[in-house]
Amino acid sequence: MRDPYAILGVRRNAGQDEIKAAWRSVAKAVHPDHNQDDPLATQRFAEAGKAYELLRDPVLRSRYDRVRREAELRRMEAMKQKMRGPEPAEEPVDAETAEEAISRIFGVEPQAQPSPSKPKAAPQRPVDKGEAPADTRTEAVADSKREEASRLEATALRRSAAPAADLVAAIVRRIRGRIAKPAEKVPDLAVDVNVSIEQVVNRARLSVELPDGETVKLSIPPGTTDGQAIRLKEQGYRVTGMARGDVLATLRINQEGPFRTQGLDLVTTLPLDLEDAVLGCDTVLETPSGSVTVTVPAWSGSDKVIRIAGAGLRGADGEAGDLLVELRLMLREKPDDKVTDLMRSLRHGLYL
Template sequence: MRDPYSTLGIARTASEKEVKSAYRKLAKELHPDKNKDNPKAAEKFSDATKAYDLLSDKDKRAQFDRGEIDAEGNPLNPFAGMGGGRPRGPGGGYGGGAQRGGGFRDSEFQGFDTDDMDLGDLFEGLFGGGRNRTAQPPPRGGFGGGGFGARGRAAPPPKKGADIQYRLAVPFVDAASGQDQRITLADGKAISLKLPAGVEDGTQMRLKGKGHAGPGGYGDGIVMVEVAAHPFFRRDGDNIRMDLPITLDEAVNGGKVKCPTVDGPVMLTLKPGANGGTVMRLTGKGWTKKSSKGDKPARGDQLVTLEIQMPKDLDGLKEKLGDWKDPAKPRERFGL
């Protein structure tokens, strides 16, 4: 995979919000479900997901920026920078290899200069033994079980299998109240999935070990949540807003009216003379909060805005009103 910043099309100074926004945009464009006839899109989608996984992790992003890991998250050469520039001792010591018999030579990647060195003496010094002992070269790949590997790098651990991407459409009311969802995995098994508190459109959930098999074990399942829109509810942070129409007589006389919530209808008490635009609060009927702790998540409120609906047949109303005029001056505060 190329540089994760380039993959997401963002600058290296991008904020967490910009990283997330860039990934969400690419994920919607490149998702395999929308590009079934374009294998390159699936590959780009996988690259974008890997780039997001790295840059959304503060520790991994810092390691990458410092050059400690590559774009795949693998450690870079732990011995980089150990070549030229060391102090030179008598007779050459450590150095750039310009002088024969100088021990380690950069031109041979700090290998042994066997032209001018007695290997028997060298290995006696390393492993002990008398002068008449036959020198044996080190085990293939380095000294000891975890010593120097090929060209000074330890062999990378076997890679896990590829991740499997899933898209989970969640109804608005289920997302708001945190209802568990059922999802069928690639192996045909259906599992119950608990939504995180404060879930929103674009939230990603990682299912450990639910990806493809690989030499280093199974990859993960990556579930992207898509919260469906609702015909009359709308989210406002941790709160849910809606407009509730009421009749003219309900506004004048007051009383109890039914009001929908994501948990089912409740009775709302109107005061006589309720005005249109009045906002009423239903405590604890909003969205689950990210700050929730314990089994029962905390929730925001539902904010209900009253809308007075005039009757379709105004003749009867006009007849009852007669010549009556409302003495109130509702626009006086505007200077009108």
């Protein structure tokens, strides 16, 4: 089956209303009754129906998103492994020579060191007739052996005395002037988080479940508005050999209750009967931030908006938005004879 989001033409973070509207549009466009000349209309209609059935079910949709993301992670890991290529086999490091060990690590051939020269043989002096040749040769050989032993002892002392210093010096020479290349970062994970106005006012701490099944904690910051994005550092997907990505959480404030938001302003509707609209009144509203008294002026119609300063959401700087009260004129549930007679007399120019 193809990608259900692509079939319905919706975003991956689309809500249920958007998915339902897209399904109706696609179903109407590909319905076999409207495409009798298209032999594939039935197949496309069935495909759209399966896509809608999958996306309308939160459990099936979450499972599909998780499987799709895991497949993407495996593909990214395979591409990363292909780009890196086969790893070279490790070679044994000679602990005796620091230059050779660091050269193997950094891939640089060690500089050739001059090999110790062999001791020169003592020049043979011409033997005078009056000297003893055997004694002279014996003394020269002894001097040569003593010189060779001293040289070997000094070399052994140098190698055993400062291997750590040689190793540190070799490392410094290799990395001096080089800048370590930062690891490539995994793309950010974008999620939508639905919150209520009360949670925004109380700056609640939420638990957000990610598509891969992990749960992260999110604190609503002061001054939060609808559509605000919060970045959670290094809380996203993990991929071997790459820096962990971030979670980009977009807050969606529920607008279906008695209050809705416009930035930091709160908007609500106040129903009025005919008497209160004509004569005016005072009424108390319970808002997410507390009780507010609203004064309705006399002769207020449904097109009037009453603004109460400072009764909205509080911003990050401590300043609060306003409360906007939209008036709506309502009639009583049961007809009132007096009101009916009054309206009839006004229509016909009669006064009681």
